[in-house]
Amino acid sequence: MATLLLDRGANPDLTNNLGQKPRDVAQLHRHHRIVLSLDSYNARKTSNLTSHEQATADRPTDS
Numbered sequence: 001m002a003t004l005l006l007d008r009g010a011n012p013d014l015t016n017n018l019g020q021k022p023r024d025v026a027q028l029h030r031h032h033r034i035v036l037s038l039d040s041y042n043a044r045k046t047s048n049l050t051s052h053e054q055a056t057a058d059r060p061t062d063s
Contacts (some may be wrong), residue, residue: 002022002026002033002034002037002038003037005039006038006041007035011043012038012042022034022038023035023038023039026038
């Protein structure tokens, strides 16, 4: 289910009211397959960025 949601555009970087991302919650509850799915998705997303996009993504934003 997690993979389907990610493939449909779900944002794995959103946080809940405790500041936890989906990966944090999955790890807390020992949902290892979901942790692996999120890690795989993030690895694919990172490998698809150009070096400029990656440098921009790593740069802190002004808040």
